[in-house]
Amino acid sequence: MVGGGQLARMTHEAGIPLGVRFKLLSDTPRDSAALVAGEVVVGDHRDLDTLREFARGCDVITFDHEHVPLEHLRALRAEGVAVRPGPEALAHAQDKGVMRARLTELGVPCPRHRLVADPADVTRFAQEGDGYPVILKTVRGGYDGKGVWFVRSEADAAEPFRAGVPVLAEEKVDFRRELAANVVRSPSGQAVAYPVVESVQVAGVCDTVIAPAPDLAPELALRAQELALRVARELDVVGHLAVELFEVAGADGEPAILVNELAMRPHNSGHWTQDGAVTSQFANHVRAVLDLPLGDPRPRARWTVMANVLGGDYPDMYQAYLHCMARDPGLKIHMYGKDVKPGRKVGHVNTYGDELADVRDRARHAAGYLRGTITE
Amino acid sequence: MVGGGQLARMTHEAGIPLGVRFKLLSDTPRDSAALVAGEVVVGDHRDLDTLREFARGCDVITFDHEHVPLEHLRALRAEGVAVRPGPEALAHAQDKGVMRARLTELGVPCPRHRLVADPADVTRFAQEGDGYPVILKTVRGGYDGKGVWFVRSEADAAEPFRAGVPVLAEEKVDFRRELAANVVRSPSGQAVAYPVVESVQVAGVCDTVIAPAPDLAPELALRAQELALRVARELDVVGHLAVELFEVAGADGEPAILVNELAMRPHNSGHWTQDGAVTSQFANHVRAVLDLPLGDPRPRARWTVMANVLGGDYPDMYQAYLHCMARDPGLKIHMYGKDVKPGRKVGHVNTYGDELADVRDRARHAAGYLRGTITE
Incomplete structure (x- = not known):
């Protein structure tokens, strides 16, 4: 996996039970994934020779981010490296102009x-x-x-x-709320769709994800899943695809969806799957890029809520971490091993259960307490 | 963690979301945990200087097996190293004579x-x-x-x-079946008890674990949990304690329990918790040895079944692995990265659901197929 962020960290975690040998190309030995991976190469993902050397001995290379130059990926592929997702697909995640043009061509509703x-x-x-x-x-x-x-x-x-x-x-879309339709597709064309979730953004950063999206009309949820599956197929995506959506009032007053962004890698809107789905987005991303049969994407609980933990004013979260674990023994904490900086994503929490209000309160309390914005 | 087997591998996996920096002392760089851990020291756990060097910079050391000499652990502790569980507790897991004498002294029923x-x-x-x-x-x-x-x-x-x-x-105990009562205890004395499970042995090796043990009288389950919690407290165990039990007909004809073995580390009878409990035995072992508040040990499904995958006659399990994933998208596979040798534990599978017969069949089918004893 190219890129040493938290997505790579959690992908490594998910690959362990699958028996996968995980090799990481990381900018620094202190990156989130580099702290926990077994085989770490420190190097620059913008340098073709570094990528070429890294790819040696890998069955497949995949990505934690969208920043590897496409021409390098094309060069690697020409040399026989399995690059998943491939450069043609990634072009749409790297360039919003390319993405908008292609989706419009496909008749996918966009702003x-x-x-x-x-x-x-x-x-x-x-x-x-x-x-x-x-x-x-x-x-x-x-x-x-x-x-x-x-x-x-x-x-x-x-x-x-x-x-x-x-x-x-x-x-500027006058949206009712933001949704995400997450799917995973393998090179042989098998695909799974996760339940459509609601994503609550604060200051442009994902704050909370609720799975499934509350009060979402079943036919709209299905339309969103079909749209994501179709985009994955048409763009030949391999691995996890997150389709960020706006829910809007359509011309007829009925709810409708518009595509906001695409991400071709595990995505923040899918973190809830670690504790809330039979198979996590990370495990299914690994399965997909290795062309293994995909795992069941269905939810394990009535409601699962993910809340991001952002860094606050205090660099040491340890006391808050103890408090949250003691207060809520069912809280699922996912820390990224990063130094705390104000506003930086340093972890997330998942909660699940039968009552949405309770599940959401638990997640928001823990995230707020860890950040330091809640102190009781 | 001292010892590079699959227990260390899965403990590392469970420590990643907790943000734990995991350092491993492994016999070889090819051991199961050494393949996936970020920081691996290759050395001999029977050598005090190796242990001493390894322990430098660790907040706590804990164990994948019972083979570290107690005198070394006492020496490390005298030098200020936090050893959890401590040598006094581990004496009972290392020496069955010491274990039997102590349990008998405590009035714990034994053969x-x-x-x-x-x-x-x-x-x-x-x-x-x-x-x-x-x-x-x-x-x-x-x-x-x-x-x-x-x-x-x-x-x-x-x-x-x-x-x-x-x-x-x-x-030779004429037992009805084997059970296991698994508990986790922290240095500050907090403890949690997992549901009592049934463990099915074949040729002296654990084959299947059913959680919870079917048709177990609730008062006997409670007695088994209380017994395990009491043993943990009296022996000052820190971390996971597995109490292997025989269920027998007591003097009054009522079901009774006898203690067979103790293990003071994550244990095969607790592998089901990875997919079947809110908090896995591995996560709670990590939390305990670091004196973090413990996680909820309750089950997430009505039934969870674990089946061990033993090596069969064919060294390459890959085709069987593909087949099992394709056949059962809800199957949870845990491979250890080990070379396949006949009879060697190379992984396990977990299944869960509402119908015991179905859940058990799925687990046994997958384990048998991976071993090669089932071919359809």
């Missing part, structure tokens, strides 16, 4: 969008619809709210163009 | 037993009860049926004495 050339062009884009505000995104390199701007006027629109990366304009 | 000096003494022991057969055990070094003899006559009784290790004689 109104187009590439924009400069601030004046942003104003034209706004005027083509309901005017400002407009969302601007650099087509590459964004995550967790980075690379995304909420723009109220042409004067606001200068900043995104400074990076010299193409900029995509999107209408 | 009739005493140390025996030679074959003639075995005959005297037999005559003190119902005669032959008698079980002979070397007091140290046995596991999985090794170091245990079923002796039908004085002529049979010579072999166990050849090792030069004291020999314990025990009556």
